[in-house]
Amino acid sequence: MSSYAKELEIAQLAVQRAAILTKRVFHEKAKGTVSKDDKSPVTIGDFGAQALIIAALKHNFPEDEIVAEEEAAQLREDANLRSTIWDLVKGTSLSDADAEAVLGGPIKSEDDMLTFIDYGNSKGGAKGRIWAIDPIDGTKGFLRGGQYAVCLALMVDGDVKVGVLGCPNLPIDDAAPLTGGMESGQTDEGRGCLFSGVLDEGATSRPLTTGGLASSQKISMKAITDIAAASFCESVEAGHSSHGDQAEIAKKLGITNPSVRMDSQAKYASIARGAGDIYLRLPVKATYQEKIWDHAAGDLIVREAGGAVTDIHGKRLDFSIGRTLANNKGVVAAPTGAHAQVLAVVQEVLGIK
Numbered sequence: 001m002s003s004y005a006k007e008l009e010i011a012q013l014a015v016q017r018a019a020i021l022t023k024r025v026f027h028e029k030a031k032g033t034v035s036k037d038d039k040s041p042v043t044i045g046d047f048g049a050q051a052l053i054i055a056a057l058k059h060n061f062p063e064d065e066i067v068a069e070e071e072a073a074q075l076r077e078d079a080n081l082r083s084t085i086w087d088l089v090k091g092t093s094l095s096d097a098d099a100e101a102v103l104g105g106p107i108k109s110e111d112d113m114l115t116f117i118d119y120g121n122s123k124g125g126a127k128g129r130i131w132a133i134d135p136i137d138g139t140k141g142f143l144r145g146g147q148y149a150v151c152l153a154l155m156v157d158g159d160v161k162v163g164v165l166g167c168p169n170l171p172i173d174d175a176a177p178l179t180g181g182m183e184s185g186q187t188d189e190g191r192g193c194l195f196s197g198v199l200d201e202g203a204t205s206r207p208l209t210t211g212g213l214a215s216s217q218k219i220s221m222k223a224i225t226d227i228a229a230a231s232f233c234e235s236v237e238a239g240h241s242s243h244g245d246q247a248e249i250a251k252k253l254g255i256t257n258p259s260v261r262m263d264s265q266a267k268y269a270s271i272a273r274g275a276g277d278i279y280l281r282l283p284v285k286a287t288y289q290e291k292i293w294d295h296a297a298g299d300l301i302v303r304e305a306g307g308a309v310t311d312i313h314g315k316r317l318d319f320s321i322g323r324t325l326a327n328n329k330g331v332v333a334a335p336t337g338a339h340a341q342v343l344a345v346v347q348e349v350l351g352i353k
């Protein structure tokens with residue numbers, strides 16, 4: 001019996017339910033996009049998914065703290081936006097009545113929805129049980145028709161114990177070739193994966209459903225025998241990671257395959273199941289602090305699948321100091337046996353050794 005069996009079940013069902021909502025919005029033309037203070041986009045899908053996930057967590061673990069990306073302030077001032085989201089949220093439930101009941105059933109009112117969204121305002125830290133939520137990771141990919149992920153992780157005393165990634169646009173087949181997008185005109189057929197990891201218990205994938213949990217299989221990273229034949233993933237947005245540095249590193253490693261550009265933590269999931277080998281996220285701006293919800297689930301899933309994840313200095317990602325990874329710069333994720341070699345080249349190119 002897993003040490004976090006209940007947490008894992010709730011997390012997987014909560015992500016699965018939230019993904020029903022995000023998929024609806026993904027296929028609609030109007031995604032209700034608004035700009036946040038930092039000019040980044042947020043949609044009705046992000047707000048709705050965050051409300052549904054937090055409602056499920058509060059029902060099952062009322063004492064736990066939550067660090068989530070979004071907040072309800074803009075919705076409190078905009079009745080139209082608020083009611084559009086409420087219509088979506090109240091119309092979203094798992095088709096399996098038992099599974100829906102486990103999550104506590106529907107949210108009762110528009111006001112409760114706002115309250116749930118704002119429960120995500122914990123400062124995080126090194127003490128106690130804290131969930132990290134990214135209701136839609138890769139919002140720009142979501143808007144572009146590419147990859148995105150619904151992300152949830154549980155930290156206990158600053159250490160990630162459970163991680164779940166819902167990737168509605170990744171192929172179900174773990175052996176499918178690595179591609180960055182959802183080619184135009186494609187439907188949901190054959191797509192949608194739910195990835196999970198529990199500390200010291202491995203990582204799995206299963207098809208994302210709209211009801212109860214499908215059966216799962218173990219996933220593991222590919223062992224790299226020849227690094228020159230490796231494939232590496234990177235962000236689509238040049239503003240999120242340095243394509244130039246990453247290309248130079250690949251070249252120095254002898255990698256000739258073109259990089260696969262993919263939005264969101266679908267990158268972590270893709271290398272964890274052996275579809276790709278390496279994920280590089282090198283800082284563009286020295287001042288940017290990575291957010292814990294952008295990495296917590298993916299970091300655990302990759303490590304449990306046989307990978308190593310560090311920052312550019314070779315330090316493990318430190319989720320214990322608040323809402324950001326203030327002690328880390330960038331991300332280098334690779335199979336354990338190849339990580340040192342990749343890191344050495346990262347440091348050579350960045351001139352930090």
Ligand SMILES: Nc1ncnc2c1ncn2[C@@H]1O[C@H](COP(=O)(O)OS(=O)(=O)O)[C@@H](OP(=O)(O)O)[C@H]1O
Pocket residue numbers: 040069134136137138139140141234235236237238239240241262263264265284285288291294
């Ligand atoms: N400057 C900068 N540097 C690094 N990261 C940044 C930066 N600005 C934003 N973000 C965060 O990037 C998250 C999306 O990362 P991706 O890897 O999906 O990027 S990309 O869309 O593929 O380009 C994105 O997550 P979401 O907002 O959930 O989409 C942001 O938290």
Ligand SMILES: [Mg+2]
Pocket residue numbers: 040041042069139
């Ligand atoms: Mg965002």
Ligand SMILES: [Mg+2]
Pocket residue numbers: 134136137138293294
């Ligand atoms: Mg994100």
Ligand SMILES: [Mg+2]
Pocket residue numbers: 046069134135136137138139
């Ligand atoms: Mg997000």
